[in-house]
Amino acid sequence: MAPHLRKTLVVVGHGMVGHRFVQAAIERGLTETHDVVVVGEEVRPAYDRVALTSFFEVGAEALSLLPEGEYDDPRVRLLLGTAVTGFDPETRTLLLGDGEVLDYDELVLATGAAPFVPPVTGHDLTGSFVYRTIEDLEAIREAAATARVGAVVGGGLLGLEAAKALADLGLETHVVEMAPRLMAVQVDDAGGACLRRHVEGLGLTIHTGAMTTEVLGDSHVTGLDMRLSGLETGASAPSSTTVDCDLVVFSAGIRPRDALARTAGLTVAERGGVLVDEQCRTSDPHVWAIGECAAPDGRMYGLVAPGYAMAEVAVDALLGGDGAFTGADMSTKLKLMGVDVASFGDAFATTDGALELVYSDAVAGIYKKLVVSEDGTRLLGGILVGDASAYGVLRPMVASGLPLPANPEELILPVTSGVSTSSTTGFPDEAQVCSCNDVTKADIVAAAADGGTTRAGTTCGSCKTLTKKIIEDYYEAQGKVVDRSLCEHFALTRQELFEVVAIHEHTSYDAVLTAHGRGGRGCDICKPAVASILASQLNHHVLDGANQTVQDTNDAYLANIQRNGTYSVVPRIPGGEVTPEGLIVIGEVARDFGLYTKITGGQRIDLFGARMEELPAIWRRLVDAGFESGHAYGKSLRTVKSCVGSTWCRYGVQDSVQLAIDLELRYRGLRSPHKLKGGVSGCARECAEARSKDFGVIATEKGWNLYVGGNGGATPVHARLLAGDLDTETLVRYLDRYLMYYVRTADRLQRTAPWVDSLDGGLDRVRAVVVDDVLGLGTELEAAMSRHVDGYFDEWKATLDDPDKLRRFVSFVNAPDVPDPHITFREERGQSVPGDATGPVSLGSTIPVGAP
């Protein structure tokens, strides 16, 4: 193609939709014929505005959709921080804020929408904000640092997001909503009431049926006047009231940014937005509009998914395709302040003859509504508040018109009635399971059959449950059973065993085996698993009575077995803090017993090469010097690593050493499904690498951020934020709950990262249980941890005090003074390391043998 035939395509707006358009243009080859110029008003490239609130946690970089700052296609030019002041469809020219004039062949408007600020008096005072860009959030954060009370005008989806952000920033927070309920667009009155209870439970004050009449203040916001409709107070007439506040965030809806199109004389829709046809073409054939600034068929869509669909359609049209945008699925599922909210299909039962099925549990804070067709055969829509786990099954039923089961109420009844797991075998193959990536049931089954994968569940994740169920049902239909029993001796999972032991108050492995086993005497799988469960619940000495024979060798000898049959010894050094005297004792013990010495990854000192019979003598010295067992041998808490924190560090904002010591001492000895590690960093520099731990704490200016589920073992995983800016008491409470929840429900040898993933809802589920206490288990989990803390004693000290337990620490039962000849050492870098093993060794018959 001759060079002069290349055309210029200008995209105005680099938000999520503008970015998606450019991506699609590159992927589908539009840049083969077009040079693309993207003009963005904001200084940063497109970022994930849907996840805007997480900016405070993860920072701007993590939200960026174009972290490199440019496209890797040289035919795309990105102009940021550049305003467009107008364009002329006659001359096909575009005027930039800096005076530059761009010629275009095709123009795509992706200018998005702007927050609507009601024109009340005082709306422009210092201290009033909107909630739309990263800059808005930065300004809000700065203002919040000196503010005490904040008010959000608007109780919709974004308003509640903003309110959460204010609350997280430490402000007393009010929400002022004109409608009689929260999230009026998505949920009905009963759902709104349920949602309101959740939000109020977080300490926010909600005013519904309240219209903001004035923002008070001279130069700076000091309060907010509102008029109450009276519905809420029960008053017969409207009344007025004032909230004293230092800042106001307006989140009362959005308006399409269609000014450029209006000025250029293009047709706009009655209620705003550039009117476009099904291919997203405006009234000018060379101008296109996509996303929130566009109004296909006169309707504006305030969600990103329809915007993405429009971007794809516009690229297709520019390539000569005939794709069309004919409306969008407005279903939404979100996690708002830890509360599941989902709304899909005909949520308000507007279809003729539609019937509603409602399940409501005010105590648990759950509201579910299904809208079904008059004849009860099809699902039309629904609302879920408090528990949206069924969304993944229900939304595709609406989209694909699947027939409802005979008892549709079972779809929303609590899971104990057996339901949300109804079989998927009746689903037609063409049922679309993942709408984000257009994956059908047939695709998933095909992938399951040949061991492949699909992209189902990889975008919004709402179809994960259904995808998993389809795969399970597939295997079941093949006659394959996913066996989750612990081993040949128990048909139960570890979690079930944990519950069985708790309910029946078993205190020994034998009792568990007798009552719940299925024959045989146990093995190296079930014995340590039950030993761990008993230890978690009983706080007894692991070597007490018959339970000593069910311990793995590490627990059985309270030390870590090493490759040549010797053991390593690790005294506890809480938080890594140790006195010079302590160091000297450890050094002397290591020297006197000829032990190899190494600093561990967990800020402790490991003494290697101890013969089993030497362990009591070594520990005698350590215990006398004030050391206690570090539980380096147990599936239990190992260490809580720390940096030096505010005591010594120039940057530290909190005392990480003290917290690490406190946490390590609190959870020491806690037997768990796998070993546990923690970390505490005194500032965001993260020198303790807390986010690579099962639980990690990072100091902020205002408290502690708690991360969980790091450390995936062979598959490294970073911990993710569970809750932010906590005071120490709340932090410990959440940690108590998190660890106990893990101890109770994880599989045998399952680390925290895969455990979190294995829960239905993943991290959200952990947050629901730990932070929001949706199961009402919080108090019980804390009490269980409290019993553990109160019952703690040093295992090695107790062992040294008990001749019966010491009896086994001998080389040969009939020759306790003869060392095991299989253990040999050689020297490496000045220390002892295991010698090579060469098979069974005979000491010969001349060695004297003692009598029993």
Place this chain on the structure above:
Amino acid sequence: MTTDQTTDQTTDQQATTDVTVCRLDDITPESAVLALVGGDAVAVFRTHDDGVYALSGYDPVGGACVLARGIVGTRGGVPYVASPLHKQGYDLRTGRCLDDPEVSVATYDVSVRDGVVLVAPGARSS
């Protein structure tokens, strides 16, 4: 000589040179002790039904003398010990490795007389 209990394999001839290991009560059921028998390190096991078995204490896979420290139970009805190093199971009756047919450990004749555990020096097989 009275016999409280003997394993099938014990013969009178061997008994005359048997090495005293310990009292049966010194071995907790479903565990083992390591004994020095004619210069060999021998793991002596007691099962839940007071069956007594003796194997070489050396784990040929892990290369260390640790079998007496393994967990004792049953696998598919077979009384076995799991090596504490890498969990290979060994049939207490035959010394056969349950996870690898190429591997086995030596067995020893063992008997219990007057509550005392005796092991005959010299492996029966290897």
